[in-house]
Amino acid sequence: MGRDEREAAGRGARLCDAARNVVADHGRAVEAVRAALAPIHDAAVRRDLDAIPVTRLQDVTEGRLRLGSVEQSGLRTVGAVLDAGSYRLRQIPGVGQRTVDQMLAAARRLSDAVHETVAVHIDVDRPEPETTALVMALHVLVEAGPEARRAVDRAGALAGRLGPLLADAGPAAGWFRMLLAGREKKARAMAAVTEIRSLLDEAERAELPVLFAQASVDLLRGPSSDLAAWADFELRSADYYGLLAEISGRSPDTAAAEGFLPDEIAERVRTQRLDDSQRRVSLRGYQAFGARFALAQRNVILGDEMGLGKTIQAIAVLAHLAAEGRSHFMVVCPASVLVNWIREIEARSALRVLLLHGPDRRDGFADWKGRGGVAVTTFDALRGFPAPGGGEVGLFVVDEAHTVKNPKAKRSQAVAEWAERCERTLFMTGTPMENRVAEFRNLVGMLDRGVAQALDDGDALAGSVAFRKAVAPVYLRRNQQDVLTELPSLQRTDEWEELSAADEEAYREAVRAGNFMAMRRAAYACPERSAKLERLLEIVGEAGENGQKTVVFSYFKDVLQVVRAALADGTAVFGPLTGAVPAARRQRIVDEYAAAPGPAVLLAQIQAAGVGLNMQAASVVVLCEPQVKPTIEHQAVARAHRMGQVRPVRVHRLLATGGVDERLVRILERKTRLFDAYARRSAVAEATPDAIDVSDADLARRIVEEEQARLGLPVASATATATATATE
Template sequence: MRWEDAARRQKGAGRVGRREREVVGRGVRLGEAAQGVVAEYGRAVEAVREALRPLHDALVERELGAIPVARLQDVTEGRLRLGGVERSGFGTVGRVLAAGPYRLRQIPGVGQRTVDQILAAAHRLAEAVHETVAVRIDVDRPEPGTTALVMALHVLVEAGPDARRAVDRAAALAERLGPLLADARPAGGRLRMALAGREKRARALAAVAEVRALVEEAEQAGLAELFAQTSVDLLRPSADLAAWADFELRSAEYYGLLAEVSGRLPDAAAAEGFLPEEVAERVRNQRLDDSRRRVSLRGYQAFGARFVLAQRKVILGDEMGLGKTVQAIAVLAHLAAEGRDHFMVVCPASVLVNWTREIEARSALPVRVLHGPDRHEAFADWQAQGGVGVTTFDALRGFPAPDGGTVSLLVVDEAHSVKNPQAKRSQAVALWAGRCERALLMTGTPMENRVAEFRNLVGMLDPRLADSLGEGDALAGSVAFRTAVAPVYLRRNQEDVLTELPSLQHTDEWEELSASDEEAYREAVRAGNFMAMRRAAYLRPEKSAKLERLREIVQEAAANGQKTVVFSHFKDVLTVVEQALAATGGTPLSGPLTGSVPAGRRQRIVDDFAAATGPAVLLAQIQAAGVGLNLQAASVVVLCEPQIKPTLEHQAVARAHRMGQVRPVRVHRLLATGGVDERLVRMLERKSRLFDAYARRSAVAEATPDAVDVSDTELARRIVEEEQERLGLEKEPVTDSGGSSGGSGRA
């Protein structure tokens, strides 16, 4: 009888094994794929660290070699006598460390105790240097070491945020599968199952059931395919030219990743805006969902997004160039992932197009423009279908305020524009802020010394806190002021959170032409005048959309104490800009620096600009100032129009973004929608892709890049003809299409 029972158990175990072996096998394969992608990512990260280590060590050695040995007195509070050490040739901390205890002990009058004290102090100083120095990547002087680092970073940057998300999911899955597969192991073989005891069999069957659920969940989510694609992305070889080209375009992403991998993150208190601990702790504990976001965040940006979510109604006052828009999009994406479906962005008309493009590029959220003659119909569609509505301050006044809670987030850009509570636009924003579940006011203009204006903004969010604010809060200092307003206000400065200074950040400022601009543009198109088309947005300055945005950029830069250089291809555009900025007043103007200015005079203009105390503006013709001059005094660059040759823009920007620059450089390229700028940018992007695909793969083509270039004349003719057709105008012969400027814009 016992033999029959054993046979039945073995037969039953065999049947169970046949059903379950497949599940265990699928679980094993999924676990191996998950572990594989985690390992590949780890190897990619380690490759960055290996490339960084010698660069960092060399930088530390160079710094220590420049520190006088007398600095050791600071570390020991003046207890050391170092005269004999210096006279023996060990004049720097680097030389002392290289000498070691034996050679130092040979110095007359230096005993063992003194040697121990000297070396202990030197090591403390070396540790401080090791923690503070940061590797900067110089695109103008690529070396084997920096090339290796850029190539290693390129692999991770190209893999993108999707790879990081895939790795996180793989790590979590592997952690769950590991113990389950260990418990399910007896079910993977007929004999093992038959020989296992009752308790192990029960545990194995329970584990198999959980493995099956995990595998089915992973299959529905397409994780196996995601892991495979991520592994391919991480294993894809990086070419040095492609890596350097990409670094120039996306240096902020490279530096952000480098800071993360190296652990060289900004000071935590600065990154958190010096918030009180109780507020900072609440923000740190706030979850941030990135499933509907298409861009990675830096640590301080993730903290900013969490601040908005945790505090609900706030002012984000980060200095210009720190990515307030990206932080707002991160909040929108998080709320959308939670099931919220109605959001509103209010901004000046000059940045409306920018907002729609940024949301589309950096998130998976639907965007609706609520502006123009059809704005009320668009508003009704937005109410019915949801998404992110983007509108202007004036248009908002014409829309009915929402019922409480129906709009999950109101974002107000350039919020200092609504600081006057008597203005109708301010009253409209205040009404919406009171009716929305959350509100985010954004301004890059420092508010610490403008308490009356700041109080008005706070009043839209927290009237009780606004009533409690007094002038004395600002007089007590910025840290005290931020403590007082911590529940609603977060501001970080570039120098505190961008550890890789200087960085280069590009922003395309897309503007909708005013009616006056459009009329001037049509006249230029009708005449077939390509150069007049390019500068039509400035021909009628009293109603110029580009000029208005340029004023805003210069004013915000001035409020932050920054210098600005404004480039244009055309002399007459610079004249218009000079007159407009002079009428605004307040910021010293230099130039215009044009081709007709003698070389010596050019340098004096640049020197005067650099020597100016506080904010200043330099006007420069891009052909004249794009090469040969150092403009690192400027940390804001404005390009009045896109250039026919991308190299002109790159050279001009490089005048400011170079060795000696102490602040990140922010580049604003002013572009008009729907016309020559849009066509020119699109053609140049296509031309760049063609060069990448062809010239970099051929030594001959690389030596003669014009082999794949479109001539300026041909490009101009094509754009003029396409615009004449688009606007339904009779075709006229193309003029002013081949020179450096043409018309009144000639250099």
């Protein structure tokens, strides 16, 4: 046994220590979250128990308890009964020991149920010391990201393999120990050293030492301040709540998260491996199940309700297949979400992505054919591309698949041909299909003719259980109320749209005139060809399909009139609320909107309705354009995202690429997160949302001049028009 063996054993021991340190660092970070969560959770449990009337104990004991004397003694809630305890309860006239025992047992059963089901909600507008501590503890794990979790998993596995080998290789640590070892121990030590060398080589190839070192650094690095943690929480609240649900163990009901699939299909999906090496985002449990469903069943419809992350689940499937060696993928979607798909794939995966749109789409298609990647195109463009050979495309993704339900439409025929030739197909739609069996059968027929032929109109009439059982091999749908028990109450999405030719011409005219306000609303100048308006109608339509109310905000009165005119006949529309509507009348309009049965749309000028009105009936918020002052956006969103809101609020901000919106967003993002967080909590900012920032006019003038230069237009005076007010 020479120096090489001793060195190998030493390197193995150091790598094993590094692996164990990563696992320990992660464990400490998780324990910090649990410690911060405990008092908040206990307080939430206490509030719930104090709100449960003592009469509920009769329900638990099937009416066997007589509680009149207990209530008369002043113990009116389950929390009060638990606080009283056995001794005080026995002092109540007419209450014996048997009744006390039954009462406390029933109260403890209710307490246990509340402990299991109570959800902790983090109020970003009222940060308390306890919630601040929780956000800061979660921040460590969120900042460390999926790479740290991957490092922990690899470290645990490696330490498990190295530990026994290092024990066997003990004699190799020194020549004297080797000399004293018997023949069998020497042989075992030599074999262990050989295996350790193999593991070291494997670890070096996978760059595990670097991965472990970086993970430990990330897990030990805390936020620079509580404001930094709060600001990050607002930006990535979904990640925070996902971790919170995982660590607390209070995940949604398994059957609901798995879409109430039959046991045999659910078990097949659970055992499906999901490779995350090409993915840059963590998945919630139900999202991972959705990705596994698509992989295990091969040709499926993912019908999750809007807001559950269907795009992320699709990207997870793409990333898995890419890690397995598949090279070509195709995504087809409406033109209004092309840019979103490109940005999401770039941000959340390591995959190459190509946009096949516009006059160069055929050149892009040829490039994709030759080099591979994820091609993203529109339904109309897809018709111009030759269908692939069998097995050439690893996954064919169809977003907003309900738009190809008509088999006679050319876009539907093109999709059907591609689906037949691709190895796997994933249809995505947030529109519920349970009561549209004929349309649903057409979609299913593109994926599995056998299931489609077995599906008849009676399945839907028999109820959702019968329907889901009939379509389970190809269809998975989860609803928010079933799986978002700990989900963030606010989800923000930037909807990037490419201007249509008509939009572009209106925009150029506004830039030529140096009119900043006209530039901001140019995307609505030609309603019949407005890309933003088209996406807005899709969002409103999907919300309506799911029985949700929508509020649409714009800075401009004329934009709201355009939206009102474009909404489909039969849509319940309220407003617009503008500065010209008296304050008392504004609240009556909001009350009528809230009282309207089913879906409805409220139109509101952002300055007039962004402060003082409660719109918690709305669970979908659309911002027609970005605002110059971030506080105006935040306060408008807060009208819906406030106490009394029972569903998560989704905010869609409509943005146009390449022009004033992109420049405005980029400039505003340059402000530090800390300043932004502070400003949003400033009493002055909240009291005076319409206060004019002295830099607003300069900001507008600079954007106008930059756009004139970009478009090669003569510079016009922007002074008079850049600071135009919202009365336009």
